[in-house]
Amino acid sequence: xxxxxxxxxxxxxxxxxxxxxxxxxxxxxxxxxxxxxxxxxxxxxxxxxxxxxxxxxxxxxxxxxxxxxxxxxxxxxxxxxxxxxxxxxxxxxxxxxxxxxxxxxxxxxxxxxxxxxxxxxxxxxxxxxxxxxxxxxxxxxxxxxxxxxxxxxxxxxxxxxxxxxxxxxxxxxxxxxxxxxxxxxxxxxxxxxxxxxxxxxxxxxxxxxxxxxxxxxxxxxxxxxxxxxxxxxxxxxxxxxxxxxxxxxxxxxxxxxxxxxxxxxxxxxxxxxxxxxxxxxxxxxxxxxxxxxxxxxxxxxxxxxxxxxxxxxxxxxxxxxxxxxxxxxxxxxxxxxxxxxxxxxxx
Amino acid sequence: xxxxxxxxxxxxxxxxxxxxxxxxxxxxxxxxxxxxxxxxxxxxxxxxxxxxxxxxxxxxxxxxxxxxxxxxxxxxxxxxxxxxxxxxxxxxxxxxxxxxxxxxxxxxxxxxxxxxxxxxxxxxxxxxxxxxxxxxxxxxxxxxxxxxxxxxxxxxxxxxxxxxxxxxxxxxxxxxxxxxxxxxxxxxxxxxxxxxxxxxxxxxxxxxxxxxxxxxxxxxxxxxxxxxxxxxxxxxxxxxxxxxxxxxxxxxxxxxxxxxxxxxxxxxxxxxxxxxxxxxxxxxxxxxxxxxxxxxxxxxxxxxxxxxxxxxxxxxxxxxxxxxxxxxxxxxxxxxxxxxxxxxxxx
DNA sequence: TTGAAAGCGCTAACAC
DNA sequence: GTGTTAGCGCTTTCAA
Numbered sequence: 001x002x003x004x005x006x007x008x009x010x011x012x013x014x015x016x017x018x019x020x021x022x023x024x025x026x027x028x029x030x031x032x033x034x035x036x037x038x039x040x041x042x043x044x045x046x047x048x049x050x051x052x053x054x055x056x057x058x059x060x061x062x063x064x065x066x067x068x069x070x071x072x073x074x075x076x077x078x079x080x081x082x083x084x085x086x087x088x089x090x091x092x093x094x095x096x097x098x099x100x101x102x103x104x105x106x107x108x109x110x111x112x113x114x115x116x117x118x119x120x121x122x123x124x125x126x127x128x129x130x131x132x133x134x135x136x137x138x139x140x141x142x143x144x145x146x147x148x149x150x151x152x153x154x155x156x157x158x159x160x161x162x163x164x165x166x167x168x169x170x171x172x173x174x175x176x177x178x179x180x181x182x183x184x185x186x187x188x189x190x191x192x193x194x195x196x197x198x199x200x201x202x203x204x205x206x207x208x209x210x211x212x213x214x215x216x217x218x219x220x221x222x223x224x225x226x227x228x229x230x231x232x233x234x235x236x237x238x239x240x241x242x243x244x245x246x247x248x249x250x251x252x253x254x255x256x257x258x259x260x261x262x263x264x265x266x267x268x269x270x271x272x273x274x275x276x277x278x279x280x281x282x283x284x285x286x287x288x289x290x291x292x293x294x295x296x297x298x299x300x301x302x303x304x305x306x307x308x309x310x311x312x313x314x315x316x317x318x319x320x321x322x323x324x325x326x327x328x329x330x331x332x333x334x335x336x337x338x339x340x341x342x343x344x345x346x347x
Numbered sequence: 348x349x350x351x352x353x354x355x356x357x358x359x360x361x362x363x364x365x366x367x368x369x370x371x372x373x374x375x376x377x378x379x380x381x382x383x384x385x386x387x388x389x390x391x392x393x394x395x396x397x398x399x400x401x402x403x404x405x406x407x408x409x410x411x412x413x414x415x416x417x418x419x420x421x422x423x424x425x426x427x428x429x430x431x432x433x434x435x436x437x438x439x440x441x442x443x444x445x446x447x448x449x450x451x452x453x454x455x456x457x458x459x460x461x462x463x464x465x466x467x468x469x470x471x472x473x474x475x476x477x478x479x480x481x482x483x484x485x486x487x488x489x490x491x492x493x494x495x496x497x498x499x500x501x502x503x504x505x506x507x508x509x510x511x512x513x514x515x516x517x518x519x520x521x522x523x524x525x526x527x528x529x530x531x532x533x534x535x536x537x538x539x540x541x542x543x544x545x546x547x548x549x550x551x552x553x554x555x556x557x558x559x560x561x562x563x564x565x566x567x568x569x570x571x572x573x574x575x576x577x578x579x580x581x582x583x584x585x586x587x588x589x590x591x592x593x594x595x596x597x598x599x600x601x602x603x604x605x606x607x608x609x610x611x612x613x614x615x616x617x618x619x620x621x622x623x624x625x626x627x628x629x630x631x632x633x634x635x636x637x638x639x640x641x642x643x644x645x646x647x648x649x650x651x652x653x654x655x656x657x658x659x660x661x662x663x664x665x666x667x668x669x670x671x672x673x674x675x676x677x678x679x680x681x682x683x684x685x686x687x688x689x690x691x692x693x694x
Numbered sequence: 695t696t697g698a699a700a701g702c703g704c705t706a707a708c709a710c
Numbered sequence: 711g712t713g714t715t716a717g718c719g720c721t722t723t724c725a726a
Contacts, residue, residue: 003408003442005719016697021721029695051440052667053719056399059702061350093398093668095350169690176686183644183684184530216686297530320399321440332690335682337530339523339563343516343679352703363713368705376711400703406718 004045013037024049051321062319063123064098064312067114069105069131076259076282076304077105080129080153083308091316098312099123108135115139125149125163125315127308133157133204151315153307156208166311166329168302170205174212174257176333177279180298181253182216184277187223189252192244195231196260206257213255234263241267245274256280261299265290283336283345291338301334301344351392360384371396398668409666410470411445411659414461416452416478423606423629423651424452427476427500430655438663445659446470455482462486472496472510472662474655480504480551498662500654504551513658513676515649517552521559521604523680524626527645528600529563531624534570536599539591542578543607553604560602581610588614592621603627608646612637630683630692638685648681648691 006024010017015034022030023038030038041047071078081100088098101118103110111132118126119142126143130136130152137159143150144161152159153166181191193213195206210229217225228251232240241264244250254276256264261280268276269290279298280287290296310329317323334344349355353371357364362381369377370385377385388394418425428447435445448465450457458479465473466489473490477483477499484506490497491508499506500513528538540560542553557576564572575598579587588611591597601623603611608627615623616637626645627634637643657676664670681691 006721007719017720018697018722019695022696025721031695034695048440050403050442050719052399052403052442053702054721056397056403056702056704056719057721093395095397095399172686172690176684179684179686330690332681333687334679335684335687337523337526337682339519339526340680340682343519343677353705354703364704365706365713365715366711369712372705374706378711381711397703400718401705403703403718403720404705 003050004047005050009038009041009045009047013041054322055320059095062096062125062316063121064096064315065118065121065123065126066098066100066308066312067111067118067126067128068100068102068308069129070102072102074105076284077129079305080308083305083310084127084312086305087309087312087316091312094316094320096316096319105131108132111135112139115142119143119146119148122146123148124319125151127151127153127311127315129153130155130157130159133159149315151311153311154302154304155204157204162327164311164314164325164327164329166307166314167331168333169330170208171212171215173300173302173333174209174214175216176212176335177209177255177298177300178213178216180279180335181213181255181277182220182223182225184297185252188225190226190228190250191217191253191255192251193227193229194237194254194256194264195229196237196256196258196263197234198231199233209257234260237263238267245271245276248274251276253277253279258282259284259287261296262286262290265295269295283341288341288345291336291341294338297337299336299341301336303331303334303344307331351394352397356385356388356392356394360388401669402667406442409443409472409663410468411443411662412465412468412470412473413445413447413655413659414458414465414473414475415447415449415655416476417449419449421452423631424476426652427655430652430657431474431659433652434656434659434663438659441663441667443663443666452478455479458482459486462489466490466493466495469493470495471666472498474498474500474658474662476500477502477504477506480506496662498658500658501649501651502551509674511658511661511672511674511676513654513661514678515680516677517555518559518562520647520649520680521556521561522563523559523682524556524602524645524647525560525563527626527682528560528602528624529567529570529572531644532599535572537573537575537597538564538600538602539598540574540576541584541601541603541611542576543584543603543605543610544581545578546580556604581607584610585614592618592623595621598623600624600626605629606631606634608643609633609637612642616642630688635688635692638683638688641685644684646683646688648683650678650681650691654678 006017006020009020019030019034020038023035066084068080069077071081084100101114103114126148140150140161149163151164152162156170193210198206214227254264259282265278277297281300283301287299291299314325318325353364353367356367366377366381367385370382413431415427416424418428431447448461450461473495487497487508496510498511499509540557545553561574601611606629612625624644628647630648634646638646661672665672
């Protein structure tokens with residue numbers, strides 16, 4: 001069970017370390033005889049290079065830039081920032097520097113400006129949260145032109161030029177919500193699907209979730225739910241929802257396609273005798289408050305913190321240890337209720 | 348943003364690398380003046396040692412032994428083995444050798460025998476799956492006496508001498524199941540709690556889950572479920588359950604505290620008009636089959652594969668990079684239905 | 695085509 | 711007390 005090093009191989013083959021290295025990396029300039037001998041030896045002993053040593057040699061400092069919506073403007077993004085910060089700490093001692101940049105999630109100009117700055121820095125990789133689809137495509141092209149690796153989280157779209165994507169299957173996510181809804185409301189009732197602030201956000205997300213949700217329910221054999229979709233602005237939510245709920249039995253379940261589900265729960269809370277079930281997204285403190293008192297029945301955890309952290313991890317291990325980066329990593333769609341949320345929130 | 352090395356510090360402080368190292372590791376034999384100067388400098392520039400270099404120096408081969416129930420005897424343990432095997436592959440190139448040993452989960456002698464063999468090998472750490480509690484306590488003492496690190500997964504008990512534990516909060520796990528059950532069966536019905544093969548397994552697990560389950564339901568304000576507990580052997584299951592189910596409306600929900608929930612689902616499937624809800628544990632193929640056709644309503648994922656993998660990861664990063672090992676790592680309690688299982692099964 | 699040698703950053707033994 | 715030095719395993723340059 002001895003650990004063989006290049007030196008061992010060299011001695012066994014009667015050549016120098018340099019030659020072994022040339023064989024290992026197929027750098028040519030090796031005689032047929034030596035090639036043959038070393039190759040066989042390598043196979044025989046199942047040589048595994050010491051990745052630590054290899055990495056040490058490569059003393060380059062790697063540089064990753066992260067482009068995210070500013071959490072001070074939309075706190076939804078705070079978990080992503082937290083995930084990135086964890087990664088910063090973890091990889092600092094490994095010679096990987098990570099810089100965070102924030103844009104205004106309602107302002108494409110700020111997005112462009114930041115990417116321009118980053119381009120000039122020529123980092124080794126950039127992680128972007130592409131909430132502006134069209135604009136992202138453009139920016140990614142520029143990064144690719146300079147051979148800068150581009151990673152994304154959170155975006156379900158096929159973006160060309162992306163090296164790796166970490167996220168969730170959003171259609172499936174809608175199906176998960178639908179199955180849950182099916183289980184907790186009586187057959188044949190009416191379900192409301194609410195998209196909140198669609199114009200200001202990446203509406204593709206909401207549409208895919210809706211698609212999955214409908215798709216699941218429409219194919220059911222023995223029940224026949226009525227589905228109503230509303231795309232609303234926060235400002236209009238109160239009036240609209242109040243109107244609907246004052247008409248009793250009109251709605252039995254509400255599926256909110258975003259993390260703003262607490263604002264729906266807050267209104268529904270005023271109708272305690274209606275027993276309306278609510279399913280939505282993300283473990284915001286506000287959402288968990290309603291989850292705890294059963295005003296929200298289920299939350300689906302998109303795990304933005306882990307998405308961001310994992311994405312950087314993949315890049316770091318690629319730089320340090322040449323570990324292959326999976327092109328797409330789909331995280332599980334966590335179902336969260338009042339009893340298991342803290343397993344997902346605390347770390 | 349320069350990366351400072353020991354050499355840099357030495358030059359800045361006007362001392363040698365050796366002295367800096369002595370300060371860093373508090374090895375004494377440093378004059379007050381030098382100590383003061385170097386210490387301040389280190390703080391000033393927030394020196395971070397290069398962990399790769401440090402690790403390379405330490406060329407020792409670490410050795411971890413894993414003691415698990417034989418998956419050929421009880422396939423429940425296969426995921427753990429898979430997790431360990433993943434870790435073996437991953438850390439092979441980092442100078443960490445991991446050996447797997449299997450005991451018969453129904454034979455304490457085999458457990459002792461294997462631990463005896465391992466003790467003689469004097470590994471750096473051992474990961475045991477302590478399904479025999481009393482016996483494990485004994486064995487752990489012996490490891491501790493030889494300064495061998497002991498890690499465990501899957502066991503909720505306070506075992507003294509354990510360095511780290513990776514697992515789940517089993518009482519909370521029962522509460523999760525209870526909350527789910529509450530949502531999917533009508534109020535005030537009867538719920539059956541089934542422990543399968545309790546004598547042959549670690550019954551503590553089942554008891555804790557039951558405790559959490561009951562605890563949740565008993566404190567509900569507006570409903571009043573009747574709870575019945577059965578501890579059964581596989582062989583008796585069919586007769587007992589048939590008896591119960593032939594008495595209509597006797598049972599509305601069944602909570603199975605182990606992964607053998609499929610064997611309950613199989614029997615309940617013969618009573619299609621009863622609409623009995625079933626909740627159980629673990630993503631065995633057999634369970635997923637019933638989950639898919641809604642015969643099982645929810646499974647709780649204990650994620651044995653990840654438990655094992657994570658545990659070894661923690662040990663490896665401790666050996667390689669001196670990363671602190673958390674004494675206890677509680678994994679989230681994943682709720683799984685027919686729509687999100689594949690996020691947890693495929694990797 | 696090949697071997698020798700330097701060096702990545704850190705540690706520790708050894709000489710002064 | 712302190713500085714020097716060798717060396718961890720691998721890569722790469724340079725001279726032969």
